[in-house]
Amino acid sequence: MKQEKSKGMTRREFARASAVAGLAAVGVASSSRTARAANADTLKVGLLGCGSRGSGALRDCLTGNKNVRVIALADLFDYKVKDTRDSIEKAFADQNGIDDGHCFVGLDAYKQILETDIDILIEGTLPYSRPKHIVAAVEAKKHIFSEKPFASEPAGVRMIIDACRKHKEQGFSFVGGTQRRHNKAYIDTIKKIHDGAIGDVAAMRVYWCGGLPFTRDRNPGESDFSYRIRNWYAYCWVCGDNIVEQHIHNLDVANWVLDAHPTQVFASGGRIWKPRNEKYGDLWDHFSCDYTYPNDVHVFSFSRHWDGCAGDVSEWAYGSKGKSKCCDMGDGGGTRDYVQEHIDLVKSITGEGPYYHEGERIAESTLTAIMGRMSAYTGKVVTWDEAMKADLSLVPEEWSFEKEYPVGPIPCPVQV
Numbered sequence: 424m425k426q427e428k429s430k431g432m433t434r435r436e437f438a439r440a441s442a443v444a445g446l447a448a449v450g451v452a453s454s455s456r457t458a459r460a461a462n463a464d465t466l467k468v469g470l471l472g473c474g475s476r477g478s479g480a481l482r483d484c485l486t487g488n489k490n491v492r493v494i495a496l497a498d499l500f501d502y503k504v505k506d507t508r509d510s511i512e513k514a515f516a517d518q519n520g521i522d523d524g525h526c527f528v529g530l531d532a533y534k535q536i537l538e539t540d541i542d543i544l545i546e547g548t549l550p551y552s553r554p555k556h557i558v559a560a561v562e563a564k565k566h567i568f569s570e571k572p573f574a575s576e577p578a579g580v581r582m583i584i585d586a587c588r589k590h591k592e593q594g595f596s597f598v599g600g601t602q603r604r605h606n607k608a609y610i611d612t613i614k615k616i617h618d619g620a621i622g623d624v625a626a627m628r629v630y631w632c633g634g635l636p637f638t639r640d641r642n643p644g645e646s647d648f649s650y651r652i653r654n655w656y657a658y659c660w661v662c663g664d665n666i667v668e669q670h671i672h673n674l675d676v677a678n679w680v681l682d683a684h685p686t687q688v689f690a691s692g693g694r695i696w697k698p699r700n701e702k703y704g705d706l707w708d709h710f711s712c713d714y715t716y717p718n719d720v721h722v723f724s725f726s727r728h729w730d731g732c733a734g735d736v737s738e739w740a741y742g743s744k745g746k747s748k749c750c751d752m753g754d755g756g757g758t759r760d761y762v763q764e765h766i767d768l769v770k771s772i773t774g775e776g777p778y779y780h781e782g783e784r785i786a787e788s789t790l791t792a793i794m795g796r797m798s799a800y801t802g803k804v805v806t807w808d809e810a811m812k813a814d815l816s817l818v819p820e821e822w823s824f825e826k827e828y829p830v831g832p833i834p835c836p837v838q839v
């Protein structure tokens with residue numbers, strides 16, 4: 424298949440050339456890495472967003488890296504910081520350096536945690552706030568682990584791509600929470616696909632079809648902002664809808680296998696079962712997309728939240744010589760990917776392993792998902808360039824516990 428060209432080379436040719444030149448995976452001057460390795464014995468990590476995945480990512484980071492200590496926590500809510508601090512004190516006493524002065528709460532907590540001398544920021548908040556936090560972490564010269572997706576709208580993707588180019592030039596490391604990229608079975612299989620095991624890839628199908636993860640009731644007297652954040656899997660500006668929030672994992676595998684991003688998408692979807700009220704917000708519950716990649720390769724994508732129905736979370740590639748699930752030709756062993764991604768980040772920082780900067784790549788996967796949503800919501804074909812330039816203005820400019828954040832309307836492509 425034809426691959427996306429970058430400065431006269433395909434991405435894969437560029438990676439290979441960089442490796443030959445003595446640089447690691449995506450190529451960066453080794454002097455800047457050595458400079459950053461000075462703290463290797465005592466890398467300090469801070470967690471922004473002490474929810475279930477953020478706290479899990481922190482535990483995974485400490486589990487995989489005995490040379491890392493956690494010294495700071497930050498969240499909108501004090502009980503989240505307290506719960507995470509308690510659990511770290513119990514489970515990771517040897518790696519715990521959190522004191523009262525390094526626990527930050529509220530909307531400016533991200534600024535305060537970035538003023539500490541952490542080396543690594545773990546960004547575990549939500550897609551609406553991630554662009555602002557990642558840009559600030561780049562400005563503060565921190566290495567970054569960030570959960571996915573990186574944004575709920577194109578403006579956030581653009582902010583992150585701009586910031587990540589600078590971050591990478593400066594030799595900082597960045598790993599994103601699309602853990603399949605650190606899963607041995609996927610890495611082995613996709614290498615075999617790239618080496619021709621199934622011939623030229625002509626098509627893929629990628630699915631995240633499961634049930635609705637959760638909904639939460641509003642607490643008595645709770646502000647709109649607090650409720651939007653706590654019940655985040657119901658509001659498009661907060662999470663990006665299920666295609667962005669969850670299906671990004673499978674779309675990221677498609678971009679990885681095809682070594683490209685799509686050129687356009689033709690999509691549909693809707694909302695067939697969710698009650699029309701605030702608790703269930705403005706999200707759809709199913710999407711079907713036909714993505715076109717370079718050389719007319721097509722990726723068929725399905726994502727849905729339907730309880731009690733057939734489920735499938737997988738990625739398949741179809742080639743001129745055969746087909747494979749994208750994790751089927753690999754060794755299923757190795758360290759759990761959720762831990763491995765943090766080992767890879769730390770070794771990238773210390774120089775003991777290959778250099779990782781996944782910022783731009785995962786931002787592209789985020790936009791891949793967003794353009795599918797844009798096409799489905801509008802009923803129009805959406806090109807990559809249109810999506811990249813789009814100004815959707817979903818995320819409110821001002822975040823405040825005092826303001827009102829009305830829900831919806833639920834998108835409908837047909838004018839009725």
Ligand SMILES: NC(=O)c1ccc[n+]([C@@H]2O[C@H](COP(=O)([O-])OP(=O)(O)OC[C@H]3O[C@@H](n4cnc5c(N)ncnc54)[C@H](O)[C@@H]3O)[C@@H](O)[C@H]2O)c1
Nearest residue numbers: 472473474475476477498499503548549550552570571600
């Ligand atoms: N990689 C994976 O497999 C995986 C799995 C689960 C979740 N996730 C991702 O992790 C993210 C968090 O999910 P979760 O389930 O932990 O949600 P959660 O609600 O449990 O945690 C989010 C936390 O961020 C905090 N937060 C929100 N806005 C903030 C702000 N402006 N400043 C500071 N803190 C803020 C919230 O108070 C909350 O504690 C989501 O983007 C989700 O997609 C990834």
